[in-house]
Amino acid sequence: MESFVILLSLFALAVFLGVELITKVPPTLHTPLMSGSNAISGITVVGAILAAGSGPDSGALVQALGFIAIVFATINVVGGFWVTNRMLSMFKRRG
């Protein structure tokens, strides 16, 4: 329970930090912000790797679910960061 409270505090602080940071993003960059922050939400890949790689005694179903989660999260991560980079390089070209 104690560790839950610590994690909850971490969550609450991160939300406030997020709000502070993101209100400063100009409207022009809102779409890249969205695809970029989305890529960050692909951090679930960490949990997916632990599930899929957890070895034979966890069962085939767990590994299959973990594998699907890895694929989804990696699409999210690679697609998200890459397309954000593509958009941002367009903003740089002339401006």
Place this chain on the structure above:
Amino acid sequence: MNSMVINLFYLLSALLFVVGIKGLTRPKTATRGNRLAALGMLLAIVVTLLDKQVIRYELVAAGLLLGAVIGGVLAVKVQMTSMPQMVAILNGLGGGASLGVAAASYFSLLAQGSELSGSAMLVANASMMLTVLIGTLTFSGSAVAFGKLQEILPGQPMGFSGIKYINLMLLVVAVATGWMLTTGQLGSGGFVLLVAVALVLGVTLVMPIGGADMPVVIALLNSYSGIAAAAAGFIMGNNVLIVSGALVGASGIILTRIMCVAMNRSLANVLFGKMAEADGNTIDADEVYAGKVTSSTPDEVSMLLEDAGRVVIVPGFGMAMAQAQHAVRELADTLQSRGTVVEFAIHPVAGRMPGHMNVLLAEAEVEYDAMKTMEQSNPNFSKTDVAIVIGANDVTNPMAREDKGSPIYGMPILDVDQARNVVIVKRSLSPGFAGLPNPLFARDNAVMLFGDGKQAIMDLTAALHEAA
């Protein structure tokens, strides 16, 4: 590696995410910010691979490779006009991944039992069910949003007025099922039920929301995908998941709020489709336009532009659909080469997601400094010689300011009618998303330039060149 070292590396990657998002607050540092965040992700993945729990590398490697190839192809191939669909897919996959992680944890516990007990067990279980609920509805909701944006599904609101009660009922069933699973009163059958209910809820939540409200839906789903990731972090007690999920959740919520303010609507209004059921007094388009609409030609408009010292271009999604952004930039370049000041005035909900129009203009190499927000543009319209409206309708409709009975009353608009001359490039007098006639078209200082957006702009540019 021991878990303390791993957690310290996770902290480092969370910090890189924070620094990365901070970079996005300025166009100059944005690219570097994005790269730093990507570096943080790489670090988190590598460190996780070194975790002693991971022993089956071939499965992990195959998943990473497959995902990377699909993600890379999507990122390279997607057109800028399709960016909202892309983000919808990414949101959905993020939610789906969190669902996968939660389901894997559930079945793993079912098979092996847990080392946890008492309240710690309760927290882990409750987080699991919350992750399943949010992850699943993000997944199916994003699929519907994608379908609407891609025009596989009809864009107009679908459903019936009682759908909100059904949604409420589904939510109650989902929460009750989740709670019974948490306390161990239900087994794997209950788990499947929870997933099924959440899948349906995602669909019935997004179905009734119309195309005009898509920027809100996309932003909201973005937030959900982050919250799902954070909830998955609570299952495993993983700090980097919690911090990153919270950052994304906050980002989505703020953008949702910005979009709602831009349309003068409450979130509840959007979610329950208030606008679709708007009051009965329809406004007769013929009455608004009768004999008061002036049609013009590219030559006439070019004469206006020749003498203009200051021109403001107001783009809408119609410009993007006509692929006219490059033609528009050429017109702007031509005007600038004649010494005219040219700016772009961009309404927050122009396009189909927050900031979408800016990306489309950036693609056409419009300079960052020439793109102005609604707040920056409005005070200057009275000093503007010509405002050119291309494919934007509702966001320039003076009814929002003047007609208390209209459904869009109170929505902040671009005050283009205060410019000396207004040129509206449009195919016909047809209404926009809101289905309302636009009295702007009938104003004395406004002329219509009927035709295809791209062709009309190219004709204008050609006429200007002839004059030079």
